[in-house]
Structures are given as structure tokens and as C-alpha cells.
Amino acid sequence: MIAELPERNPSLWREYQEALAAAQGQSLFLRESGLYPLTGRGDINTYSVFAERMRALLRPGGRMGIIVPTGIATDDTNKVFFARVVEQGELAALYDFENREGIFPAVDSRMKFSVLVLKKEKDQAPARFAFFLTRPEGLEDPARVFSLTPEDFRLLNPNTKTAPIFRSRRVV
Structure with a gap:
């Protein structure tokens, strides 16, 4: 289903990619900031x-x-x-x-x-x-x-x- 998004629904695919990048950034911050050992x-x-x-x-x-x-x-x-x-x-x-x-x-x-x-x-x-x-x-x-x-x-x-x-x- 997600693999088909770029062609079937490009705007939803962009939203998904942005959400994924945000989640990865938050995860990196939580792991690497030193605030949450x-x-x-x-x-x-x-x-x-x-x-x-x-x-x-x-x-x-x-x-x-x-x-x-x-x-x-x-x-x-x-x-x-x-x-x-x-x-x-x-x-x-x-x-x-x-x-x-x-x-x-x-x-x-x-x-x-x-x-x-x-x-x-x-x-x-x-x-x-x-x-x-x-x-x-x-x-x-x-x-x-x-x-x-x-x-x-x-x-x-x-x-x-x-x-x-x-x-x-x-x-x-």
C-alpha cells in the first residue's frame, strides 16, 4: 500500500515522507541529546x-x-x-x-x-x-x-x- 503511494497519491506520499523525517529527527534528538539517558x-x-x-x-x-x-x-x-x-x-x-x-x-x-x-x-x-x-x-x-x-x-x-x-x- 505505501509502496504505491508515490504514483496513486503524491501529496499523501509527501505528507508521509515529512512525517517519517520528523519522527526520525525526534528519535535522534531523544537518543543523542543527553537529556534522556x-x-x-x-x-x-x-x-x-x-x-x-x-x-x-x-x-x-x-x-x-x-x-x-x-x-x-x-x-x-x-x-x-x-x-x-x-x-x-x-x-x-x-x-x-x-x-x-x-x-x-x-x-x-x-x-x-x-x-x-x-x-x-x-x-x-x-x-x-x-x-x-x-x-x-x-x-x-x-x-x-x-x-x-x-x-x-x-x-x-x-x-x-x-x-x-x-x-x-x-x-x-
């Missing part, structure tokens, strides 16, 4: 570089929160970023939601997203987690929310350093 690699996701940029802009004593796909903590392409925020004690919370109850009506019900909260504080307080939530009210259930320290991550996922996923505190 943790997420500007592999299959780059916009949400990942957004999270890394927000992290870089945090001032000492600051906090940030962002809603991103849960892959920020579980995908192989984000493991360097996630391991760094865990090891540096910058992870304050990760609350994973499934969109089955339509929190975001325009988003597919199978989509998993998380509230990611990072901090630049001196304390080494454990990070708080909850997974498989369908409504924000689930955070009020003490059986669903649990804490993990950087050492817990080293013990639970020493190779991947991604987030271990538990349905409840009881499993931890």
Missing part, C-alpha cells in the same frame, strides 16, 4: 521521556506525580529508568489501575495505567504500591496497599529491577 534508548515511548524529564526538573524537596502507562515500571524498555528511581530512593508511590470501569472513557478498558509519584527528598521512606485497582477508592483499602524498600526490589527482582506485581499486601 535512562529512557532515550530502545523502543522510545513518549510517556517514558516525559517522566524522565519531569524527574530531571525536580528540585530538592520536591515531588511530582504523573499518570502514565504501567509499563513505566514493568516494561523492559523502562527498566533502567525504574531501577534508577528505586535505587536512588526517589520512588514515593506507584498505583496501578485497570481501566475496566472506565475511569478514562475514551481509553480502552484493557489499558493499564499508573499514578507515578517521584520525590527528591533525603528520607529513605519505602515506596507505596497498589496494583489491579479499578477505582481510586481502592487506595483506601489497607489490604491492597503495601510498601517496598529499594532492598526489597533487589531481593524480589534482582535481574530486571522492574516492579514486582502483587494483588494485595498479603502476597508480599
